[in-house]
Structures are given as C-alpha cells and as structure tokens.
Amino acid sequence: MFDKNELKAMSSRELEKLLANVQRALSSAKARDQRQAKKAAARAAADFGLSLNDIAEVSGPLPKSKKAKAKVAKKPSPPAFFNPNDKTQTWTGKGRRPNWYRHQVATGTDPEAMRIKD
Incomplete structure (x- = not known):
C-alpha cells in the first residue's frame, strides 16, 4: 500500500x-x-x-415500469361569493371562509345576497 x-x-x-x-x-x-x-x-x-x-x-421478461403521468394543473374554480364592501374580493365557496365573508355573516348579511349570479 x-x-x-x-x-x-x-x-x-x-x-x-x-x-x-x-x-x-x-x-x-x-x-x-x-x-x-x-x-x-x-x-x-x-x-x-x-x-x-x-x-x-x-x-420471463422484466415487468415494465409505469410511466409517470404528467400532472395537469387544475383550473381554479370560479368565484361564487363577493364582498359587498369591496367587489374585487371574491370567494369560490370552497375551503376556509375569508374574514370578510365571516364578518358579513356575523353582522347579519344573508350569504345568498353575496352569491354571484350567473
């Protein structure tokens, strides 16, 4: 060595x-x-x-490896509710409720009044 x-x-x-x-x-x-x-x-x-x-x-032959599928980005859901005080703030109705939504419901605003009509 x-x-x-x-x-x-x-x-x-x-x-x-x-x-x-x-x-x-x-x-x-x-x-x-x-x-x-x-x-x-x-x-x-x-x-x-x-x-x-x-x-x-x-x-026998070796098993074929599975090809990885390309992940396709999901399209964002369209907004379902809007903030009456600021129309730029919207919420899809999915996931955690935004603060403005919770505040509006707590002060007595009907959720259907904030729904975006198609």
Missing part, C-alpha cells in the same frame, strides 16, 4: 500511471468476480437439475 506522503511525493505522470494500473486491476477483479458468480450460479442450478438457460427462461 501507499502512504499518503508517498503519494504526495509522486509526480502527476507517476500518479496517472498508478491510476491506470489500478483501473486495469479493478477491471480484472470485476471480471474475475463475475466469472466466479456465474460458476456458483451454474452449480446451484445444477443442484436442482437445471441450467442457467433454464432459469433465464422461467423468469
């Missing part, structure tokens, strides 16, 4: 050569591990009287 000080003392060319060697060694190790895994899988399949091809056929 290399000590940190040894690595710091190396030139960039030496480090690049070391990196290339490490990458080749890593690639070889992965290929070796894959071969060993295939051999182990073949032995395990043989214990059941099957081959790796038999197992591959049984598993």
